[in-house]
Amino acid sequence: MNEELKANLSWLPRERADGSPAENVSAAGSSPVPAAEPEPELLVNPWDIVLCTSGTLISCENAVVVLIIFHNPSLRAPMFLLIGSLALADLLAGLGLIVNFVFAYLLQSEATKLLTIGLIVASFSASVGSLLAITVDRYLSLYYALTYNSERTVTFTYVMLILLWGASICIGLLPVMGWNCLRDESTCSVIRPLTKNNAAVLSVSFLLMFALMLQLYIQICKIVMRHAHQIALQHHFLATSHYVTTRKGVSTLAIILGTFAACWMPFTLYSLIADYTYPSIYTYATLLPATYNSIINPVIYAFRNQEIQKALWLVCCGCVPSNLSQRARSPSDV
Numbered sequence: 001m002n003e004e005l006k007a008n009l010s011w012l013p014r015e016r017a018d019g020s021p022a023e024n025v026s027a028a029g030s031s032p033v034p035a036a037e038p039e040p041e042l043l044v045n046p047w048d049i050v051l052c053t054s055g056t057l058i059s060c061e062n063a064v065v066v067l068i069i070f071h072n073p074s075l076r077a078p079m080f081l082l083i084g085s086l087a088l089a090d091l092l093a094g095l096g097l098i099v100n101f102v103f104a105y106l107l108q109s110e111a112t113k114l115l116t117i118g119l120i121v122a123s124f125s126a127s128v129g130s131l132l133a134i135t136v137d138r139y140l141s142l143y144y145a146l147t148y149n150s151e152r153t154v155t156f157t158y159v160m161l162i163l164l165w166g167a168s169i170c171i172g173l174l175p176v177m178g179w180n181c182l183r184d185e186s187t188c189s190v191i192r193p194l195t196k197n198n199a200a201v202l203s204v205s206f207l208l209m210f211a212l213m214l215q216l217y218i219q220i221c222k223i224v225m226r227h228a229h230q231i232a233l234q235h236h237f238l239a240t241s242h243y244v245t246t247r248k249g250v251s252t253l254a255i256i257l258g259t260f261a262a263c264w265m266p267f268t269l270y271s272l273i274a275d276y277t278y279p280s281i282y283t284y285a286t287l288l289p290a291t292y293n294s295i296i297n298p299v300i301y302a303f304r305n306q307e308i309q310k311a312l313w314l315v316c317c318g319c320v321p322s323n324l325s326q327r328a329r330s331p332s333d334v
Contacts, residue, residue, distance in 0.1 A: 047284040048101055051291065055097025058294045062091040065302045068311045075307060078157035082137055083301050083308075085161055086130035089168075090294035093123035097291065113193055114176045121194070121202070122172025127294060129164035131260065132209050134301060136160070139216045142223045174198060181276075188276035190283045199271045206268050210261065217253050224253075256300055263293035 065087035069075045075084075100116040103109075137157065141148045181188035181195045189199035267286040274282065302308050 044105065047281075047288075048104070050288060051097055051284075052101040054288065054291045054295070055094040055101070058090055058094030058291065059098065060094075061295060061298050062087040062094065064312075065298050065308070066091055068308060068315070072311050075311065078137055078153050079134075079141075080307070081157055081161065082130060082134045083305070085165070086127060086134065086297055086301060089123050089126035089130055090297055093120060093127060093291075093294055096120040096123050110182055113182070114180060117191070117193060118172040118174075118176050120172075121175070122168045124290070124294075125171045125202070126165055126168035127297070128206060128209060128264070129168055131297075132213055133157075133160045133164055135213045135216045135220075139220050139223075142220060142227070171202070185276065190271055190274045190276065190278060190280075191287075192276065196275050203268045203271045206264060210264075213260070214257060217257050221253050259296055259300065260293060263289050263296070266290075 066084060069080055069084040069087070096116060096119040100120065103112040103116055137160075140153070140156075147153075175193060175198070179195060179198055180193040182193045187195045187197075189196045191199060194202075267290045270282060270286045303312070
């Protein structure tokens with residue numbers, strides 16, 4: 001049977017079956033061999049299971065980061081507050097994927113559809129916003145290195161967090177407040193019940209934020225190269241050492257920005273050009289990599305940090321390796 005799997009997840013548009021209704025007509029006195037029964041349809045779409053599994057992994061991984069930052073009083077610097085905001089947003093996004101899977105198959109109603117899509121949109125918006133805030137914080141820490149560790153920086157960080165979470169919550173409430181396609185299926189986007197206009201606004205906003213992050217990382221790269229050159233001159237390092245340090249910093253920035261673009265860009269561009277009439281398989285194929293960004297974020301922004309590594313070692317084995325405690329930061333650690 002070569003039928004395409006239907007999308008059962010509540011926030012993906014449902015597809016029409018291609019085959020005709022199965023009818024079994026038999027005459028009396030025919031052969032005693034029973035007619036072959038039609039193959040049963042899958043009760044659960046495998047793509048939905050993959051998304052739910054991804055949400056579970058996201059939740060577990062980011063819950064570790066949130067607990068470490070919350071229970072460690074030494075991790076209260078602006079950088080850790082932003083990393084905690086990113087982990088919290090990704091944690092809520094993972095929980096949203098799990099809850100949406102449960103509601104889609106056990107408790108289908110308009111209210112649950114709106115609440116779960118609102119949670120998912122708000123969480124992923126806060127995740128992307130936290131990534132932008134981390135980029136801004138890294139730029140300021142390098143550009144204003146002498147005055148960065150001040151009360152003004154802490155205040156600015158709290159203002160950024162309030163603004164990004166306030167904006168994300170408002171974005172998530174839009175479908176609940178009536179900007180949805182439940183009453184008019186023709187206005188649906190690739191994610192039901194978001195309208196095409198709603199999805200377009202989210203996609204354009206993402207592209208603008210990505211452009212801003214790209215510009216900031218270019219400036220960060222220039223500052224890192226300048227700092228590495230100055231350190232090399234002060235300590236009479238060889239040109240090779242300066243080249244290796246600079247290349248490492250540039251490579252780190254390229255990995256951060258490249259990973260972010262590779263995860264989110266396919267779904268963003270697809271949301272701009274597609275609507276509810278497109279096969280849901282394309283939505284799954286572009287949405288799944290976007291969820292992977294929330295899996296990769298703790299590895300890039302949290303577990304690579306020396307202070308968080310020390311906290312993890314203390315929690316796991318009650319000690320800190322000597323090589324970790326003695327390692328110093330270099331200009332490439334951006």
